[in-house]
Amino acid sequence: MDVHAFDFELPESLIAQTPLLDRTASRLLTLKKQTGEISHQRFEQLADYVEAGDLLVMNDTRVIPARLFGVKKDTGAKVEILLLKPVGEDRWEALVKPGKRMKQGAVVVFGVEAGSMERPLLSAEVLEVGDMGARVLQFSYSGIFNEILDKLGQMPLPPYIKEQLPEKERYQTVYAKHEGSAAAPTAGLHFTETYLERLRSKGVQIAFVTLHVGLGTFRPVSVDTVEEHQMHAEYYVLSPETAALINETKAKGKRVIAVGTTSARTLETAAGLSRKQGETSGTQDACFEIEASQGWTSIFIYPGYKFQVVDVLLTNFHLPKSTLLMLISALAGQEHVMEAYHQAVREQYRFFSFGDAMLIY
Template sequence: MNVNDFDFELPEHLIAQTPLADRTSSRLLTLSKENGKVEHHGFTKLADLLQAGDTLILNDTRVMPARLLGVKSDTGAKVELLLLKQLADDRWETLVKPGKRLKIGAQLAFGDDGTGEPLLRATVVGEGEMGAREIAFHYAGIFNELLDRLGEMPLPPYIKERLDDRERYQTVYAKHEGSAAAPTAGLHFTKPFLEQLAAKGVRIGYITLHVGLGTFRPMSVDTVEEHTMHTEYYELSEETAALLRDAKSRGGRIIAVGTTSARTLETVATRFAYEEVQACSGWTDIFIFPGYEFKLVNALLTNFHLPKSTLVMLVSALAGQPAIMRAYKEAVEREYRFFSFGDAMFIY
């Protein structure tokens, strides 16, 4: 399967640069898996499309202020780190700029404690591919407090505007810190809207998947099957496992909010039989593309994704590549907002 089969033309002005003032005021494109029918609504139409007894699964990961701006200790040259994954104690997998200048042994400094000394020091202790580095941090105090003080939100590279309110790159239910990027399909929800869905009889459960390295790396192969996914950490609680078991036993719909929720649910499905899902945690590198048969996910709420990305391949696995390409073409023609701060799509 050729990666170019998932390409499409996207005018740059359709890439949403800032979030809307009201989270629920985005648009919603709906796509039927059965007949490929496309319809256009406001996001709050989702309350009519979901039914009592449906189970809605959201990713409650919280984005770290993972972008650190500092200098090389010996030359004063500017450096940038993006924290991706904690490896052990104070060692992290990171993306760095400029990668070529940060060799093993390089010393870095961040912030100022008021006496001219850095608040946070770091040493490059390992090298990876495409600018990845293993970094060991040295500091006094509590790392998360320093990160909150020094770090910036790791907005995707296609967002050029500054984000004044950090919380607009968090879901309203974000809880467990550890992501390098937001699960953006969840950005459309407000607490009152979730309460409205619950009052209707929609069951709501939470999983955690910490979004990691692959979010920032383009595919570098020609055929889909050659691509290797990054690994990400996930957790499924017993409370949510019970919701999933009940949904399956009743024949109810399980709706994933975002591709991260979908990937977690399908990872869990590889570990357990449908009615025997249990609480679990671990690392997943599941890659979902056309030909894959979904085992737990019946419907998906998602944003509009980058051309030739693994995320476009995932939604194509659910709805079919021809239907997705037609829907995306229509979304472009109607000038939907794309990517992280963009509009939503409901595949059912």
């Protein structure tokens, strides 16, 4: 399938640079996946589209302040580091700029204004050199790593956001719990505790998965055909409690509503593993049950994929030719999705991380 089938013109003025003061004040475009019917609502009207017994599944990952600024210990040259994922004890895969300065064995120090080159708050040695600025770093410090990171690090905002956030918590969901993401699961940014309670009072159940979002989610697709693209790997956890709620919801004929593409990818990954372990038919049937699992996923969902768990998806508006746009096209059809996006541009919806929401049902 041609990647250009997922391209569209997006005026730069529609890329939301800052979040709205009220999380629930965003707009909501709804898309019926079977018919392509589109309507324009406010996010607060989401409650009108869910029913008692439906299950909302949310990603409770927490973004870490993963952008660090330091200097090379031997020369004092400035270095920027972006943590991507842990790969061992105090060991991280990271992007380093400028990469050419950071050979194997090079040491970067951070927080030297509070000490000296010899006794920094934090230091990192390059253990391995990868492609495109990627490095494996071994960190050394005294104290608690996450506390030092909170002190020295900055929020790793996506490359299309040019303004700094006035407060770090605005790039977290209100239910963020497990630290490990380099980017927020942005569909969840629209919810407040009050709105979640409103949904619960309507009889909607809420469950959580964890998927630590990597910056690969923003990398453009650089091949011409969809099938050639290689996805990045991200760590996920689906608990026994959430698996049980999903199975109970399905057994009652109710819907599983994924909040965000990260939740959707987690659910479909776990479903695929459950099928491999317990089913041989290759198609969903009445006795299929999802099982708890955790590990690394590089699942790539694009048109032709048959969803096994997700019935409804709440998501933000995505980049042209992105894997996330391909994922939602798998759920609602490429033509329906692209028409919805063209309407969103005409109606001047706000796009990307701090933008408006879309409900595919």
